[in-house]
Amino acid sequence: MGGCWGIRGATTVSENSRESILSATTELLQRIVEENDLDTSRIAAVWFTTTSDLNAEYPALAARRLGWTNVALLCAHEMLVPNGLPQCIRALILVNTDKGPDEMRYVYLKGAKGLRTQGLDG
Numbered sequence: 371m372g373g374c375w376g377i378r379g380a381t382t383v384s385e386n387s388r389e390s391i392l393s394a395t396t397e398l399l400q401r402i403v404e405e406n407d408l409d410t411s412r413i414a415a416v417w418f419t420t421t422s423d424l425n426a427e428y429p430a431l432a433a434r435r436l437g438w439t440n441v442a443l444l445c446a447h448e449m450l451v452p453n454g455l456p457q458c459i460r461a462l463i464l465v466n467t468d469k470g471p472d473e474m475r476y477v478y479l480k481g482a483k484g485l486r487t488q489g490l491d492g
Contacts, residue, residue, distance in 0.1 A: 382481035
């Protein structure tokens, strides 16, 4: 039951710095690839969002540094929801795979671990 499926992930950083954003995004992407045994050449696109308190760097730069040069990348700010999780980076990876949607493993790291279970992240 293959197709193009979405894989979600999120993480948080402790400060709005270029280094923090790139380091956290790299860790997130590597964990998503590892957890899903992805062939990165089959990744079609990645949509990154950050909370509005993060603007020191584009998270997409981390993907480029991982060699994802033929992947469509997009960065945007997340909705500004009252009491939302601050300093959060989210990713939606669209990947062509022979796996089914029920086999996709979402990855939530650091302060973002509770987002999925609380129904706050897709």
